[in-house]
Amino acid sequence: MSTPPDVVRSAYAQLVVTDLDRARWFWGDMLGFHIQYADESLLCLRGTDELTHHSLVLRKGETAALDHISYRVRTPEDVDRAEQYFKDLGRPVRRVPKGAGTPGVGDAVRVVDPLGFPVEFFHDIERAERHIQRYDLRRGAEIARLDHFNICTPDIPAAYAHYQALGFGCSETIEGDEHELYAAWMYRKQTVHDVAFTGGAGPRLHHVGVATHESHQVLRTADLFGSLRQEHHIERGPGRHGVSNAFYLYLRDPDGHRVEIYTSDYYTGDPDHETYRWNVKDDRRRDFWGNAVIESWYKEASPVLDLDGRPQPVTEAVLDESAVQVGADGLGIVEPGGQGS
Numbered sequence: 495m496s497t498p499p500d501v502v503r504s505a506y507a508q509l510v511v512t513d514l515d516r517a518r519w520f521w522g523d524m525l526g527f528h529i530q531y532a533d534e535s536l537l538c539l540r541g542t543d544e545l546t547h548h549s550l551v552l553r554k555g556e557t558a559a560l561d562h563i564s565y566r567v568r569t570p571e572d573v574d575r576a577e578q579y580f581k582d583l584g585r586p587v588r589r590v591p592k593g594a595g596t597p598g599v600g601d602a603v604r605v606v607d608p609l610g611f612p613v614e615f616f617h618d619i620e621r622a623e624r625h626i627q628r629y630d631l632r633r634g635a636e637i638a639r640l641d642h643f644n645i646c647t648p649d650i651p652a653a654y655a656h657y658q659a660l661g662f663g664c665s666e667t668i669e670g671d672e673h674e675l676y677a678a679w680m681y682r683k684q685t686v687h688d689v690a691f692t693g694g695a696g697p698r699l700h701h702v703g704v705a706t707h708e709s710h711q712v713l714r715t716a717d718l719f720g721s722l723r724q725e726h727h728i729e730r731g732p733g734r735h736g737v738s739n740a741f742y743l744y745l746r747d748p749d750g751h752r753v754e755i756y757t758s759d760y761y762t763g764d765p766d767h768e769t770y771r772w773n774v775k776d777d778r779r780r781d782f783w784g785n786a787v788i789e790s791w792y793k794e795a796s797p798v799l800d801l802d803g804r805p806q807p808v809t810e811a812v813l814d815e816s817a818v819q820v821g822a823d824g825l826g827i828v829e830p831g832g833q834g835s
């Protein structure tokens with residue numbers, strides 16, 4: 495078996511949006527991403543702390559979808575390793591030389607991974623002007639950086655095995671009484687996750703997680719949308735997660751792409767870091783205060799494209815967390831004459 499690439503971190507998501515101006519308002523004006531590059535069909539954006547060209551790309555297209563997620567690898571040779579690794583898995587692989595792909599990104603390889611997701615691996619990317627202390631440029635939610643991808647997949651154990659083989663650690667899980675795996679959070683950078691798996695029809699993109707420095711910025715984001723009579727963009731939260739302990743707010747962009755505003759998770763960098771395991775019937779797992787998870791959060795997600803830009807077919811889930819008796823989610827199966835647990 496060939497050597498997997500040395501993944502450093504989740505690096506950027508490329509989303510297809512149907513109205514670039516509305517997307518610019520949502521992701522730029524409201525969330526505060528800096529526009530690093532713009533043309534009539536493409537925007538490259540980055541957070542206040544990000545030193546490379548972008549962490550989010552919005553590409554105008556007919557149908558809202560995920561074009562690809564992208565991981566940065568440690569060396570240029572790791573791009574070659576990624577190419578060989580996925581070729582050995584028998585997966586679709588396409589080399590994307592510098593200048594032929596996303597602006598700012600150097601030599602890269604794009605694959606459709608075993609879970610059906612379009613994934614890019616690159617090392618070289620243009621540096622960008624340091625905005626970390628340009629408080630004068632901050633606006634809206636003041637998003638600092640990309641934190642993670644959350645993907646919907648029907649087979650969580652298969653997703654766990656794939657990312658474990660890529661060298662990802664596992665910080666937290668949601669498991670049944672017999673340790674059946676409902677969800678997992680996995681990392682390469684030293685925080686809770688670079689990628690997480692939500693059980694459901696897939697491959698679909700559940701959300702992009704973006705980080706603020708402070709929880710008051712999460713609250714301010716909700717206030718901004720409320721003030722502007724744009725509260726319909728708020729889907730879930732604000733609240734405190736059980737898993738990750740992060741303070742959160744979920745929004746839907748004008749095309750329905752979900753984004754999580756996320757702050758204050760924790761360090762996972764020690765070599766013997768242990769996985770924290772939640773039971774699927776623990777009402778605090780997804781909201782530490784026991785608040786219900788709105789059904790759309792479990793059921794709705796963005797379609798993903800193949801390497802030729804065609805929507806990928808989805809496979810229904812094996813396990814459905816929202817169908818388990820989960821009490822606070824309000825979706826539980828109430829025992830005859832009993833209460834949800």
Ligand SMILES: O=C1C=CC(S(=O)(=O)O)=CC1(O)O
Binds near residue numbers: 642690780
């Ligand atoms: O980033 C996350 C951290 C925790 C949770 S959960 O709702 O607490 O499971 C969801 C999430 O994957 O979006």
Ligand SMILES: [Fe+2]
Binds near residue numbers: 642701702754
């Ligand atoms: Fe998330």
